[in-house]
Amino acid sequence: MATTAVPIERKAPNRLFIGGEWVDAADGSRLEVRNPATDEVIVEVAEAGDRDIDAAVAAARAALEGAWRDVPATQRGVLLWRLADAIEARSDELARLESLDNGKPIREARIDIREVVDCLRYYAGWASKLQGETIPVRHNVLNYTLREPVGVVGAIIPWNFPLLMAAWKVAPALACGNTVVLKPAEQTPLTALELAALAAEVGFPPGVLNVVPGHGERAGAALVRHAGVDKISFTGSTEVGKQIMREAAETVKPVSLELGGKSPNIVFPDADLEAAARGAFSGIFYNTGQACTAGSRLLVHESVHDELVAQIVERARRLEPGDPLDPKTRIGPLISAEQLERVLGYIELGRSEGATLLTGGGRAAYRGEERGYWVRPTVFERVSPEQTIAREEIFGPVLATMTFRDEDEAVELANRTIYGLTAGVWTNDLKRAHRLARRIQAGTVWVNTYHPLDPASPFGGYKQSGYGRELGEYALDLYTQVKSVWIDLN
Ligand code: NAP
Ligand code: MG
DSSP: OOBOOOOSSSOOOOSEEETTEEEOOTTOOEEEEEETTTTEEEEEEEOOOHHHHHHHHHHHHHHHHTTTTTSOHHHHHHHHHHHHHHHHHTHHHHHHHHHHHHOOOHHHHHHHHHHHHHHHHHHHHHGGGOOOOEEOOSTTEEEEEEEEEOOEEEEEOOSSSHHHHHHHHHHHHHHTTOEEEEEOOTTOOHHHHHHHHHHHHHTOOTTSEEEOOOOIIIIIHHHHHOTTOOEEEEESOHHHHHHHHHHHHTTTOOEEEEOOOOOEEEEOTTSOHHHHHHHHHHHHHGGGGOOTTOOOEEEEETTTHHHHHHHHHHHHHTOOOOOTTSTTOOOOOOSOHHHHHHHHHHHHHHHHTTOEEEEOOSBOOBTTBOOSSOBOOEEEESOOTTSHHHHSOOOSSEEEEEEESSHHHHHHHHHOSSOOSEEEEEOSOHHHHHHHHHHSOSSEEEESOOOOOOTTSOBOOSGGGEESOBSTTTHHHHSEEEEEEEEEOO
């Protein structure tokens, strides 16, 4: 097996980070981390099992009840801000590492890292602004609330935005005074380990942030079951989300879930069609379609469908596999052989269930060879809402277009899904925009844009896209619990 050198200034850490120490797995297990562009092994990383999870949870508990408890709120904010500075200072290196590990174009990896920095700074500000209330209850009694950390947070994240998903959980959790055991996805542990190294470097006490790469079925499940973990924060598939809910019931552990999507992107004839084409294109092909927010169902008014879709197809045909580390590259490979097989399976289903393929529809070669996990950007048109590719989350660069005749039909089609994460609406009719924003069942509705997120604005799902809101002030509710204190003044 060929091993490529890691093209970064210093070797990325490759062991578990527990209680401020780099350690091997108790049973010596390791997992291979591959470059999705070429299928080559980049590095091997220690793989956590039950005993390592026990150790990480114990370290997080000790920090929670020890050094971390005594760190004043303002200082928690200072540490988060310093972590943001440290990441910003290394952003080139981290973007390259993320691109190498995940396969995403360096251009997109740089955007991720910038958003990581923003997220840490946003929550650095909140650390000192968590306050309770004084509540007028009966006479001669003082009643007030304390907003306390939940405790030890188990964070389980996917591979599609590795460092960003870590930041979305770690930043608010630490701002609120919790400690964290973070399990990155088995495919993409490298930037999470860097995060641990930088957190230690800027002065977070040992045990506050522990990072334990490993498999979901082992390390992830152990974290969910663990009686010493007070909360699970999960991003990933709806299927695993349901399993986590069931498992967490045993210990009555609060769970927040950010799950899959099958987001509608709806184009009305009065929209700026060129802008809509650009938005629909990046809506589905950004991150090679491996985004829970992907605008995978394009609903277009029948009068403009062909014109709009022709523009998207034209752009899709120009997307060529390129070295993810090249700033000119606009699309990367899928994350893994498993994901490639899954996406190709959906493309086959699209064909066999009778959808019309306009472009793409198979594997793509990389540097003239069939290696890595490349798939051609794919567009199916006039897909019926009953077809599998119109209903299930594909998590790849596969767009299904559909037509509608009027607003009611557009809303009905948009909401005809078990998911409800995001939606796009393209119209220049102000009243229609606000009407649709209310009628669509989704946690985020974008009008005349697609994909912008900000750490200050809440993000999360309706229906089977999950519950709990990450980002913004809302995320503080996920990582705090409220205590009511009564003082008798008689
Ligand atoms: P996944 O299995 O849901 O993985 C998400 C995270 O959960 C990973 O860290 C995973 O570990 C862990 N995990 C898996 N099984 C677990 C268990 N029983 N208990 C605790 N943790 C567990 O998703 P995936 O396998 O990466 O991708 C499969 C599909 O999920 C995709 O095709 C896509 O449809 C969807 N997905 C959605 C999102 C999103 O942002 N909403 C993100 C990723 C994937 P491993 O690394 O070992 O799997
Ligand atoms: Mg999995």
